[in-house]
Amino acid sequence: MSVSVSIENVSKTFGVPGTEFVAIKQADAQIQPGEFVSILGPSGCGKSTLLDMVAGLATPSRGTVSIHGQPVTGPDERMAMVFQQMSLLPWRTIQANVEFGLEVRGVGEAQRRRTAREMIDLVGLNGFEEKYPSQLSGGMNQRVAIARALALDPEILLMDEPFGALDEQTRRIMGIELLRIWDKSGKTIVFVTHSISEAIQLSDRILLMSSRPSTIREIIDVPLARPRSIEDLSSETARDIELRVWKVLLEETGAK
Numbered sequence: 233m234s235v236s237v238s239i240e241n242v243s244k245t246f247g248v249p250g251t252e253f254v255a256i257k258q259a260d261a262q263i264q265p266g267e268f269v270s271i272l273g274p275s276g277c278g279k280s281t282l283l284d285m286v287a288g289l290a291t292p293s294r295g296t297v298s299i300h301g302q303p304v305t306g307p308d309e310r311m312a313m314v315f316q317q318m319s320l321l322p323w324r325t326i327q328a329n330v331e332f333g334l335e336v337r338g339v340g341e342a343q344r345r346r347t348a349r350e351m352i353d354l355v356g357l358n359g360f361e362e363k364y365p366s367q368l369s370g371g372m373n374q375r376v377a378i379a380r381a382l383a384l385d386p387e388i389l390l391m392d393e394p395f396g397a398l399d400e401q402t403r404r405i406m407g408i409e410l411l412r413i414w415d416k417s418g419k420t421i422v423f424v425t426h427s428i429s430e431a432i433q434l435s436d437r438i439l440l441m442s443s444r445p446s447t448i449r450e451i452i453d454v455p456l457a458r459p460r461s462i463e464d465l466s467s468e469t470a471r472d473i474e475l476r477v478w479k480v481l482l483e484e485t486g487a488k
């Protein structure tokens with residue numbers, strides 16, 4: 233099977249000569265088609281920067297990010313991004329928000345309406361099509377953001393702390409929903425999170441970054457069967473992974 237996302241020898245430096253600093257020193261990882269991979273690491277280590285480079289929203293200072301062997305040179309139709317901040321248009325209905333990206337792509341109205349309805353259905357928001365974002369909860373709005381990204385039918389869904397602003401219970405439930413959608417759609421998902429338990433709940437593998445100037449310090453397999461029950465997530469295997477991640481994070485932040 234061909235590699236979906238390849239991150240090779242990537243570094244990222246910000247600033248101008250004299251005041252520049254290295255955010256990412258060296259990142260290497262390969263993500264397979266259909267995989268669910270989380271990026272986890274200390275605060276400010278470069279998780280979003282790495283995701284932005286995969287998305288083509290930032291350019292590596294050195295090295296290459298490729299999708300199926302083709303270097304990423306900018307935003308690409310094979311990828312769609314979901315951010316933590318609600319990026320919905322408040323003056324548009326839920327239906328019109330989900331249609332937005334399709335409209336930009338010039339998709340005809342009938343097709344747009346059909347696809348948007350399917351995606352609204354997929355994220356469990358049937359009946360809310362004519363509501364506005366302000367009439368929905370935070371979790372529901374994030375479902376809309378996911379529906380809008382999925383409407384573009386990307387091969388790779390890039391998610392930057394999409395549930396970071398939600399309470400713990402909603403977050404866990406959104407994770408279960410996301411896994412259901414992932415299972416149905418077969419998309420590759422790259423998911424940035426601060427939450428160790430969320431990474432264990434969701435991922436096939438965790439890319440664990442060091443502190444800045446960062447590297448991908450470890451790539452951790454999450455060998456829990458799917459679907460993952462609440463018991464699986466508090467099993468010895470899950471606890472061992474959590475402990476292993478915590479040890480690295482505390483060591484990286486000098487807090488051990």
Ligand SMILES: Nc1ncnc2c1ncn2[C@@H]1O[C@H](COP(=O)(O)OP(=O)(O)OP(=O)(O)O)[C@@H](O)[C@H]1O
Nearest residue numbers: 246247255273274275276277278279280281282444
């Ligand atoms: N456009 C930019 N210009 C200058 N510095 C930047 C830029 N984007 C990010 N940085 C810096 O690069 C480093 C990595 O930032 P990034 O947001 O990728 O980290 P993160 O791990 O996602 O952070 P957090 O844990 O806070 O979400 C930080 O020190 C940040 O201030």
